[in-house]
Amino acid sequence: MRKSxxxxxxxxxxxxxxxxxxxxxxxxxxxxxxxxxxxxxxNVATHAVVANAQDEATLRSLGLRxxxxxxxxxxxDIQASILVTLMAKEMGVPRITAKAQNxxxxxxxxxxxxxxxxxxxRDMGIxxxxxxxxxxxxxxxxxxxxxxxxxxxxxxxxFYNRTIEEINFRQHFNLTxxxxxxGKNELIVSPPANQMILENDILLVVGxxxxxxxxxxxxx
Ligand code: ADP
Numbered sequence: 001m002r003k004s005x006x007x008x009x010x011x012x013x014x015x016x017x018x019x020x021x022x023x024x025x026x027x028x029x030x031x032x033x034x035x036x037x038x039x040x041x042x043n044v045a046t047h048a049v050v051a052n053a054q055d056e057a058t059l060r061s062l063g064l065r066x067x068x069x070x071x072x073x074x075x076x077d078i079q080a081s082i083l084v085t086l087m088a089k090e091m092g093v094p095r096i097t098a099k100a101q102n103x104x105x106x107x108x109x110x111x112x113x114x115x116x117x118x119x120x121x122r123d124m125g126i127x128x129x130x131x132x133x134x135x136x137x138x139x140x141x142x143x144x145x146x147x148x149x150x151x152x153x154x155x156x157x158x159f160y161n162r163t164i165e166e167i168n169f170r171q172h173f174n175l176t177x178x179x180x181x182x183g184k185n186e187l188i189v190s191p192p193a194n195q196m197i198l199e200n201d202i203l204l205v206v207g208x209x210x211x212x213x214x215x216x217x218x219x220x
Contacts, residue, residue, distance in 0.1 A: 002026060003068040007045075008053045008084055010037040013099055013120055014073030018045055029067065053084045065091035072098040072114070078105050082112060089113030136219035138202060140212075150212045151181070154201045156219045165193040173215050175207035 005021055007014045010032040021028050022044060030045035032038050033052045041048040051058045053074070064070060070088045074081040078101055085098045089112060098114040100106035109117045123142065130140035130150075138151040154160070159167060164177060180188040180195065181202035188195060197203075205212060 004066070005029070005069045005071060006031060006062070006064055006067040007071045007073055008032075009073035009075060009081075009099075010034075010041055010048075011073065011075045013075070014071065015041070017071055017073065022046070029062065031062070054080050056087055059084075059087055059091065064088060065093055067093060069093075069095040069097065072096065072109075074099070075101070081105070082108050085109055085114050086112040134213075134216045137212075137216050143206070146208055147206070148209055148212055149178070149204065149206050150216075152203050152205060152212070152215055152219060154197055154199060154203060154219065159197050160199045161196060163194050163196050164191060167197065173205075173207070173218075174211045175205040175215060177203050177205055179204040 002025060004027040006029040007018050007021075008031045010018065010030055014030075014032075015037075018028055018030050018041060028045045028047075030038065030041045030048040031051050031053055032041075032048075033050065035050050038048045038050045049062065051062065053059060064087075070093045072081055072085050072088065074084060081098060081101075082105075085096060088096050095116075096114045097116040097118060098109040100109055100117050100119045106117045106119055126142055127140050130137055136153050136155055138153060140151075141149045143149055164170075169175070169177065177191055178189070180191050180197070181204065182188065182198065203215075205215065
């Protein structure tokens with residue numbers, strides 16, 4: 001379904017979100033106070049305007065409240081990011097996603113009404129940290145402080161050519177296999193208990209971080 005998005009701040013983060021939304025055929029209004037940035041997005045976004053988002057009258061005249069989703073992607077200027085999030089909330093925008101620079105900023109954005117607070121640098125750091133310190137984990141996404149979704153490659157003979165049931169996977173690791181990636185093109189979603197696991201299969205698992213780390217260790 002086509003939705004309308006307004007992105008405030010066209011730095012690396014806001015800019016990437018804008019390009020991705022346009023690729024998915026969504027309607028995007030791109031806003032930045034810097035004219036050069038706006039010019040860059042003139043032919044990318046559905047509309048692009050130069051405006052200072054801290055000015056409430058400007059936000060009203062842009063009809064911000066009519067958008068399905070507002071993304072506050074202002075970088076360094078934490079005060080502006082908080083104020084804009086607050087104003088978008090007060091205008092009744094149904095969904096607000098805001099980018100945080102640090103933990104304090106994240107807490108304030110949450111308090112003033114952001115539905116989702118993203119912390120790209122921190123999240124990417126955590127993902128990369130996990131990838132770098134493990135041999136078999138290909139990717140790692142935090143779902144909450146304790147739970148995550150991870151991709152682990154099967155490199156232990158004990159797993160080869162045995163079914164999920166035979167390995168007693170769930171009882172043993174207390175993780176759920178949501179999908180198995182096999183080779184380049186095959187994706188087995190929600191595999192049944194009698195699903196055979198092969199060498200170099202990639203298991204997409206959800207569960208507690210401790211259990212994900214345990215599984216990763218067992219692959220060595
Ligand atoms: P990133 O880390 O995503 O690259 P930047 O700090 O480079 O973030 O980008 C943030 C963008 O937000 C800049 O292009 C800046 O001009 C814009 N911006 C900052 N304050 C405002 C504001 N009050 N109104 C509109 N745009 C703003």
